[in-house]
Amino acid sequence: MNVLSLFNGMNTGRQALENVGIKVEKYYSSEIKPYAIELTQHHFPDTIQVGDVTKWREWEIDWKSIDLILSGSPCQDLSAAGKRAGINGKKSSLFFTFVEILEHIKAVNPKVLFLQENVGSASKLDVGIMSRALGVYPVRINSSLLTAQLRDRYYWSNIRTKETMFDLVTDIPQPKDRKIMFKDIITDGVVIRVKALALLESESRVCTSQESIKKRADREFINMVYVDRDKAHCLLQGDYKMFIKDEIKQDIYLKKRIDNGQQTPNLIYVDTDKHTCLKESDSRPPTSQEALKHRNETTGMITLIYEENNELHCKTNTSKGYDTITENDCIDLSFPTSTTRRARVTKGKSPCIMESNNNLYSYKDGIVRTVNQIEMERLQGFPDGYTSILSKAKAGSLLGDGWTLPIIEHIFKFII
Numbered sequence: 001m002n003v004l005s006l007f008n009g010m011n012t013g014r015q016a017l018e019n020v021g022i023k024v025e026k027y028y029s030s031e032i033k034p035y036a037i038e039l040t041q042h043h044f045p046d047t048i049q050v051g052d053v054t055k056w057r058e059w060e061i062d063w064k065s066i067d068l069i070l071s072g073s074p075c076q077d078l079s080a081a082g083k084r085a086g087i088n089g090k091k092s093s094l095f096f097t098f099v100e101i102l103e104h105i106k107a108v109n110p111k112v113l114f115l116q117e118n119v120g121s122a123s124k125l126d127v128g129i130m131s132r133a134l135g136v137y138p139v140r141i142n143s144s145l146l147t148a149q150l151r152d153r154y155y156w157s158n159i160r161t162k163e164t165m166f167d168l169v170t171d172i173p174q175p176k177d178r179k180i181m182f183k184d185i186i187t188d189g190v191v192i193r194v195k196a197l198a199l200l201e202s203e204s205r206v207c208t209s210q211e212s213i214k215k216r217a218d219r220e221f222i223n224m225v226y227v228d229r230d231k232a233h234c235l236l237q238g239d240y241k242m243f244i245k246d247e248i249k250q251d252i253y254l255k256k257r258i259d260n261g262q263q264t265p266n267l268i269y270v271d272t273d274k275h276t277c278l279k280e281s282d283s284r285p286p287t288s289q290e291a292l293k294h295r296n297e298t299t300g301m302i303t304l305i306y307e308e309n310n311e312l313h314c315k316t317n318t319s320k321g322y323d324t325i326t327e328n329d330c331i332d333l334s335f336p337t338s339t340t341r342r343a344r345v346t347k348g349k350s351p352c353i354m355e356s357n358n359n360l361y362s363y364k365d366g367i368v369r370t371v372n373q374i375e376m377e378r379l380q381g382f383p384d385g386y387t388s389i390l391s392k393a394k395a396g397s398l399l400g401d402g403w404t405l406p407i408i409e410h411i412f413k414f415i416i
Contacts, residue, residue, distance in 0.1 A: 004070070006101065014047065015405060016405055027048065039387060053097055056097070063105050064109045074095075116134060136156055141407055146178050149352060159411060182328070187372060313325065314331060314345055
C-alpha cells in the first residue's frame, strides 16, 4: 500500500498500519515541525518527507499510485479550546487543501481510500461543511473507549460506509470499551477520579519571604513555583511540614528535588501573564528562593488549588465555586485565565491532552505532580518510551496534537 499522510505529526497512521499488519511500500509524509520529522524518521527511516502541504503541486509523487490518504487538518479554529473562528479560520481552513489533494488523486485513482480526523467540539455548521466537501458524514468516537483519556473526535472515511435515507455516512462501529482508567496508566500513585478537567483562577496574592510563606502555609497554602527540565512544575499544597526553615538548605533541597525530577510539596500557582505554570516554553528553572521571589514580584501568581476544612479544593465555574480533589484524581490546569473553564477535576480518566497545554496533574498522598512523558504516551495508546528521543515538552506537543493509536488501529482493521 502507498500512503500519503498530510499533517503527519508523529506518524500515528504509519504505526497503526504496521500494527494491524498492512504492508506499506511507500509512505509520504507532509510535516513541517522538525521534532515531528525527527520522531518519524527515528521509527520509520524509509518515510519520504515531502514538506509543506500548501506546496503540494510541487511534490514529486506518482499520484495514481496512492492507495490511502490521511489527514488530521488543524483543529484550532474548530475546537472549543480555541477562539472558534470556524472552518474558514486561518489554520483550520487547511482542511480545504486536503480536499484539493484528495480530488486530485481521485481523478487518477477513483478507488483511493481516505481518513480525515477533527475535534468532536466542532460546530454542527463546520461538521456539515466538511461532510459535504468529502461526500460522507463522520463517525464520532471517543478515545476513552480504548485509553484512559477523554478525547472526542470525528472521523470521516470511505474505508467503510453505508447509505442512509439522505446521506452517505462513515460506518466504522464503536470499539469495545477496554475500561482503561486513569489509575491504570500512571507510573506511580493511585487515582479514583475518572476524568480530569481544567482549574482556573486569577488571584495574585504572593509571598515574598520565608516568614510569609511559613505563615501562609499554616493557614492555607504555599505559593512557590519552579520549572523542571521540559515544563514548568509547581510546588504543591498540603505537605508544608517538610518545609525547611534555613533558606540555604531550602535552596539545596529545591535544586536536589528538581534535578531528580521530583515535585516539591506545596500549592499550585499560575503566572498571571502565562497560560499556566506548566509551559512548553519554559527552559530556565528558578532553583533558588531569590528566583522564586523575583518571579512572584514580577509576573505574579494565580491561586488554583487551596486547602479548606481539611479538604483540597480547586476553583471551578460551577455554582458551588470549587471541586474537591481526592486521592487518584486527575487535575487539568490547561486554561487558567479562562472565564468559562476555570478548574476541572475528573475521575478515572484524564481529559484530552492537547498540543499546546498539557497541564495535567495526578494527586496522591497530599502531593500533586504533573503527568509525566510515559503517562502521556499511554494516554494516546503508545508504548512506553515511544517519544523518548524527544524532550517532554516536544513529546507533549506531538501527543497532544496527534491521533490516538488504538483508535486508528481500530479503523484500519476494516481495510483488511
